[in-house]
Amino acid sequence: MPKYKIGITEAGDAGLDLSWEPKLSAVDGAILITKCISPSFYDAVLRNKDKVIVHATFTGYGGTVLEPCVPYPYDNYDALIRLIESGFPKEKVVIRVDPIVPTVKGIETAYNVFTSFIENGFNRFRVSIIDMYPHVRSRFVDAGLPLPYGENRFSPLPVQVEMVDELLACARLFWETNGHGCSLRLESCAEPGLTHALQCGCISAYDLQLLGLEPEDMPTGHQRRNCLCYAGKTELLSHKNRCGHRCLYCYWR
Numbered sequence: 001m002p003k004y005k006i007g008i009t010e011a012g013d014a015g016l017d018l019s020w021e022p023k024l025s026a027v028d029g030a031i032l033i034t035k036c037i038s039p040s041f042y043d044a045v046l047r048n049k050d051k052v053i054v055h056a057t058f059t060g061y062g063g064t065v066l067e068p069c070v071p072y073p074y075d076n077y078d079a080l081i082r083l084i085e086s087g088f089p090k091e092k093v094v095i096r097v098d099p100i101v102p103t104v105k106g107i108e109t110a111y112n113v114f115t116s117f118i119e120n121g122f123n124r125f126r127v128s129i130i131d132m133y134p135h136v137r138s139r140f141v142d143a144g145l146p147l148p149y150g151e152n153r154f155s156p157l158p159v160q161v162e163m164v165d166e167l168l169a170c171a172r173l174f175w176e177t178n179g180h181g182c183s184l185r186l187e188s189c190a191e192p193g194l195t196h197a198l199q200c201g202c203i204s205a206y207d208l209q210l211l212g213l214e215p216e217d218m219p220t221g222h223q224r225r226n227c228l229c230y231a232g233k234t235e236l237l238s239h240k241n242r243c244g245h246r247c248l249y250c251y252w253r
Contacts, residue, residue, distance in 0.1 A: 006207075006208075006234065007020065007030035007031070008030065009032050011239055012239040014041060014237070015038045023236050029051050029053070029207075029213060030048075032054050034055070035056075035067070035071070037076055042083055051211065053092045054093050056093060056095055058113050067248075068247075069244055090121070094125070097114065097126070097127045110164075111170060114167075115171075118171070118175050123180070123182050126189075128188060129155075139248040143248060161191075187199075219232075
């Protein structure tokens with residue numbers, strides 16, 4: 001049995017749906033995932049800064065056909081910097097490059113995200129490779145976008161996984177040249193082919209320490225194949241539908 005109950009916002013975007021805040025009293029800590037550091041999110045996070053970790057998603061596609069209603073990257077970046085300058089601990093910010101599209105252009109876009117944040121002292125990143133569900137493939141076709149894995153594939157080819165792994169190696173090399181004195185932490189979950197990423201759940205022993213909780217053996221819940229999610233994870237949002245960002249790759253139909 002897990003020792004703690006840790007909230008998370010995977011069924012939506014914590015920057016658009018603040019229904020997570022009243023539920024914080026029922027959990028020991030929370031992981032807030034968002035593509036949008038909105039003013040209301042900014043205020044709520046500062047009110048609860050000792051109890052939350054922020055996963056700020058930056059794919060580099062904000063405002064494009066792939067993420068049509070996501071803020072432009074530089075606008076969201078400025079909002080994140082303001083959040084930190086207002087007192088939210090930088091060490092409790094995770095930059096999610098999630099998902100990565102494993103094409104030449106997609107790798108270049110993700111690399112630019114890594115270098116931009118590394119240059120500004122961010123040292124913790126989580127990555128995933130895009131999943132092409134049938135309904136996601138249909139959205140790509142309707143938008144006139146090429147299918148990265150072809151007409152019928154859900155997951156990347158081995159060579160595409162290698163491309164992402166090489167991207168992570170390049171990001172680490174960039175860190176070694178431009179880092180800021182602390183260690184670089186590259187993480188992924190359910191991506192066993194990525195050898196340059198630490199395989200851990202979105203709630204890890206490291207997170208428990210950041211939240212001021214005693215670490216434990218981290219029993220896992222196994223939500224899907226290769227999943228390393230903490231068994232004490234509990235969803236804080238209940239929307240269970242596509243959020244207002246309307247990202248084409250969203251797993252919600």
